[in-house]
Amino acid sequence: MPDKISEMHAEICRTLGSGARIEILNALRDGEKTVSEITRDLGLRQANVSQHLAVLRQRRVVATRKEGTSIYYKVSNPKIIQACELMRQVLLEQLRESEELTKLASPSRKR
Amino acid sequence: MPDKISEMHAEICRTLGSGARIEILNALRDGEKTVSEITRDLGLRQANVSQHLAVLRQRRVVATRKEGTSIYYKVSNPKIIQACELMRQVLLEQLRESEELTKLASPSRKR
DNA sequence: TGCATATATACGAATATTCGATTAGAAAAT
DNA sequence: ATTTTCTAATCGAATATTCGTATATATGCA
Numbered sequence: 001m002p003d004k005i006s007e008m009h010a011e012i013c014r015t016l017g018s019g020a021r022i023e024i025l026n027a028l029r030d031g032e033k034t035v036s037e038i039t040r041d042l043g044l045r046q047a048n049v050s051q052h053l054a055v056l057r058q059r060r061v062v063a064t065r066k067e068g069t070s071i072y073y074k075v076s077n078p079k080i081i082q083a084c085e086l087m088r089q090v091l092l093e094q095l096r097e098s099e100e101l102t103k104l105a106s107p108s109r110k111r
Numbered sequence: 112m113p114d115k116i117s118e119m120h121a122e123i124c125r126t127l128g129s130g131a132r133i134e135i136l137n138a139l140r141d142g143e144k145t146v147s148e149i150t151r152d153l154g155l156r157q158a159n160v161s162q163h164l165a166v167l168r169q170r171r172v173v174a175t176r177k178e179g180t181s182i183y184y185k186v187s188n189p190k191i192i193q194a195c196e197l198m199r200q201v202l203l204e205q206l207r208e209s210e211e212l213t214k215l216a217s218p219s220r221k222r
Numbered sequence: 223t224g225c226a227t228a229t230a231t232a233c234g235a236a237t238a239t240t241c242g243a244t245t246a247g248a249a250a251a252t
Numbered sequence: 253a254t255t256t257t258c259t260a261a262t263c264g265a266a267t268a269t270t271c272g273t274a275t276a277t278a279t280g281c282a
Contacts, residue, residue: 002130002131002134002153003130003134004131005199006130006131006133006134007131007133008139008202009133009195009198009199010127010128010129010130010132010133011128011214012201013124013125013127013128013133013196013198013200013239014124014125014128014129014269015128016121016124016226017121017122017125017126017127017128018113018121018125018269018270019113019114019118019120019121019240020113020117020270021119021121022113022117022118022120022121022124022203023113023114023117026117027208034228035171035229035230036227036229041273042113045271045272045273046228046229046230047229047230047231047271047272047273047274048270049229050229050230050231050268051230051231051270051271053229053230054230054231055269060205061128068228068279068280069227069228069229069278069279069280070228070229070279071228071229071230075122077204077205078259079197079198079200079201079204080197080198080201081195082197083197083198083201084120084193085124085251086190086191086194087120087124087190087191087194088116088120088195089190090123090188090190090191090194091116091119091120091123093190094171094188094190125267127238129239129240131240145258145259146258146259146260147257147258147259156241156242156258157258157259157260158242158243158244158261159242160241160259161224161240161259161260161261162240162260162261163240164260165260166239166261167262179249179250179258180249180250180257180258180259181257181258181259182247182258182259182260203244208245
């Protein structure tokens with residue numbers, strides 16, 4: 001039985017565990033955007049984007065601001081971006097490592 | 112449709128999206144441990160710990176080393192620990208913020 | 223008021239994840 | 253060889269997540 005903090009920690013991680021939501025965070029990297037803008041950027045359906053935003057909002061990964069009929073979303077804490085950046089680096093390092101293993105398995109021909 | 116990198120990124124995040132797995136990573140913070148040790152530390156069933164380790168292994172969040180009948184697990188990349196640390200900070204900041212809001216809502220009595 | 227636009231919610235089907243119980247496999251010890 | 257110990261894998265039930273479709277709500281405008 002994981003303790004409460006670990007479970008909350010995991011919940012934040014789960015919140016980032018969707019390709020669409022990762023792309024939303026990337027879209028919000030350099031500032032706030034409206035739902036329409038995000039929807040346009042990602043090329044997903046409006047309802048679907050709104051669902052993902054709801055998940056991010058519930059876990060307070062994003063914050064909102066209302067202006068007229070539009071709602072602006074932004075990442076609530078820059079540390080979230082930093083954490084994402086680190087995990088992306090881990091991913092890229094893994095990919096590089098895989099490539100190297102592949103090369104070792106079938107070395108390119110010398111001529 | 113999220114691109115491939117974002118989907119892989121999300122997969123790593125999903126891998127951390129379980130309280131038990133977060134606690135496993137915490138248990139491995141200061142070095143490698145065997146499955147038995149992790150199982151004892153967390154107080155979960157061996158089969159369950161092994162299942163979680165399999166998830167972490169598949170996504171290469173942890174790496175293994177065999178010694179006799181034991182298998183030692185460690186976190187594969189220190190950046191994963193760093194990312195977790197950042198997310199835990201985000202979580203703690205959120206909790207502090209909630210506390211403050213609670214205080215504002217029902218201020219402690221002055222005497 | 224009526225209508226268009228922006229965003230959120232509800233619902234259901236498909237899919238994925240989680241855990242316990244059980245079994246399998248591999249190495250060590252007797 | 254048998255038994256014991258350590259770890260992994262399988263299977264099924266319960267639960268959670270995801271997406272599309274449809275609908276609701278709110279705001280601004282004619």
